[in-house]
Amino acid sequence: MTSFSSFSLREELTQAISDLGFETPTPIQQKVIPTLLTDPQDIIGLAQTGTGKTAAFGLPLLHHVDVSERHVQCLVLSPTRELCMQIQEEMGKYGAYMRGLRITAVYGGMPIGGQIRELKGHPQVVVATPGRLIDLLERKAISLDDVKYVVLDEADEMLNMGFREDIDLILKNTPSREHTWLFSATMSNEVRGIAKRFMKDWKEFASAAANTTNENIDHQYYVTQHHNRFETLRRLLDFTPGIYGIIFTRTKQDCQEIAEKLMKMGYHVSPLHGDMDQKMRSKVMERFKNKSLQCLVATDVAARGIDVNDITHVINYELPDDPEVYTHRSGRTARAGKSGICMSIVSPKQISNIRQIERMVKQKFHKSDIPDGAEVVRKRLFFYMEQIASAEPRADFAKLYRDSIHEQFADVDKDELIRKLIWLQLRDTIDVYQDSDDLNAGYESKERSGRGGRFARIFINLGEKDGLSAQKLVQFITESTDIESNVIERVTVRELSSFFNVPGDAAPYIIEQLSSKKFKGRKVRLEETDQNQARGYAGGGGGYRGGDRPKPGPRYSNDIRSYGDRNSGGGGGGYKGRKRSS
Structure with missing residues (x-):
């Protein structure tokens, strides 16, 4: 069985991952890390959320960084500020013993002045959301002229959020780029289009068959009339004491309204969506991680930065428009070898949507009665x-x-x-x-x-x-x-x-x-x-x-x-x- 100790990582990284207790790499890490260490090249890594992608690209990036050079050598693009913060935090742990290493995260929702000051400290690694990075480029607060490695993390989600033109512009501003590493949960035509325009002779690595979900997830659905959705949600919460989960909504307005109604009824929940400022979102995540909250009510975009292994339930207040989004939602539970439950509240007309998702994820969903x-x-x-x-x-x-x-x-x-x-x-x-x-x-x-x-x-x-x-x-x-x-x-x-x-x-x-x-x-x-x-x-x-x-x-x-x-x-x-x- 492959172990982290078998990888030819620099000594400082080996010491750090040993301190973190890393022993056995995940499937995507086993496939990607050896290639990126010994034979750096353009790659596409296909893996679902929660499969260890940050270490899959983060360890090789830090292995190749020259800490004696004080300019940006590695750029990681990410769709959300939460994910940016998460990547910066994780990579900081990996590089704990690398003297002179500086990693900076730049993202919207925070004053740009403080981030400009951090960039003046000459970081070797920058983790960024596309919009904020372009703002910094236009202000000439950052130069990408010497960037050798670019990582596109959650590429499919960045494209879904409308960042295609931003990604094009950023990649065109990396003239010294030697390698592009693209990580995505799905291989859509748009993702392949990015690869064709900016990558050369890439290799593809997949940690699982396309569009499959974790076998440890119990997929359940509850059929009720559309106007009874909130009462059904409330009953499922009451029927599941001890729940620690995420309730997904399709819109920010639904997210806010549902969370407010539940809070007034005494439930320990909080909304998490894009209209909240960064300070509030960070406070909500802190309360969720220390389990002061039993549930988050979240939109798909806001949930991208959630990295918690103990989530017991995911509840779809309404099915997503895109069946592929279902795999992202359900993947928030049953992490780190644990089991989990994904509940979906549907109307009779949406049974066909359930069948469509069943075919896509290749798993049987269980129709369950709403408890009395x-x-x-x-x-x-x-x-x-x-x-x-x-x-x-x-x-x-x-x-x-x-x-x-x-x-x-x-x-x-x-x-x-x-x-x-x-x-x-x-x-x-x-x-x-x-x-x-x-x-x-x-x-x-x-x-x-x-x-x-x-x-x-x-x-x-x-x-x-x-x-x-x-x-x-x-x-x-x-x-x-x-x-x-x-x-x-x-x-x-x-x-x-x-x-x-x-x-x-x-x-x-x-x-x-x-x-x-x-x-x-x-x-x-x-x-x-x-x-x-x-x-x-x-x-x-x-x-x-x-x-x-x-x-x-x-x-x-x-x-x-x-x-x-x-x-x-x-x-x-x-x-x-x-x-x-x-």
Whole structure:
């Protein structure tokens, strides 16, 4: 297996990446770095966001820099100021031991005077957005006459943002340029046009097949009417306590309005879009990285500079116009070998768009039900109970307040105290979802009706507690039977149970085959239900609405079942089922 130590990097760089803990290069780094170190030439690197492109070009650039020369030798062009700052920061870490190395970032949204002063310090490497660089060229504040290496990072995005003429002008102002390194997520005609005009005998390196997405991403979509999008978003957020994600909008106006509405409702979110000044955007990113925010509401352009590995969810408030943008959005999660979920909120008319993206990324998307109110409360109940169970109060807190606490609650029964704590935590959620509507659009796919047979809704006694996701459930079913994944629809994974649809004539076979299996040592149990009954299951068998279900799973304890303190509906939600819209 290739390691960074096997690359013939200068000693200072080897020391720095060792300090950073770099061991195994990513696929694009393995392919690009050796070539750029030993045989510098024009190249095109095709790789998705989050695959380590900065190190792929940054390490070779610094390897070839002559720190004794005090002029700009390397130029990196980037579409956004966030990405400029990120590249400057990363390259600064790589070059920490290179005495005399200066790296300067110039971008819009900040006073140009300070950047001109930094350029007077004679940096060897400049990272720039096209617009600000042209402004500096026109002011004669920077010279590109001695630039030998030019990197176009996120070239496709720069072209999408209308920087084609700016890139042409900048490249024409680099007369000593010896090599051009172009990195892009896609190879569009415009990207190829740049290569033909300014590159010679280039080599192409791709880290993955074109237009594929990370296999660790579970792609889900929720069908609702267009006017219910915001309520659907809110319900998904409530159903996913502990979420750390990005909500994507198509316009800056949507971004601002949605973020403001969520903030007024008490959600820890913030907008991130191009109309915000740099100081505010930097402050938002700092809060997001230290997890003071649970979500960012962002436009595609603003999100280009986000470099965070722990993002659990990406939510498409609306699908992007360009299907290729979907891969950029979904690529924000499941980084560094982790898994992630990409949720898309769509209207019935947009099902064809989902199919188009499925074909492009070569992955099956899972149609999921928008959770009802009882499901939301149950989910938050379990989340809160886990928080209590795993909490470790500081020792000094216990010493300071133990006597007062004991005195206050000396006559309160333990179970009553637990009920009160749970109620205090959940009462606002219960009030919101007391009589919540069904947000599902009631859409039946064309594929389903076209098969001419009914579909069966199957209950399985496995859920999130078993480490299950929609993607893993489909994989378990297909690996345990000879059923194809494309006939499994409407996968819904809950805390302790899950549901999925299959053709009616296949249901008995699937139940028979899977009932003899075990999942992570747990015996699998399945049974056929119907669409309305499935909504009544209480997250793992406890409590059921809408008719008698044979052999329900174990009920929750009486204590937990009554926490809702409303008309007991079972399953921990503890209140009456929602009203259904017609």
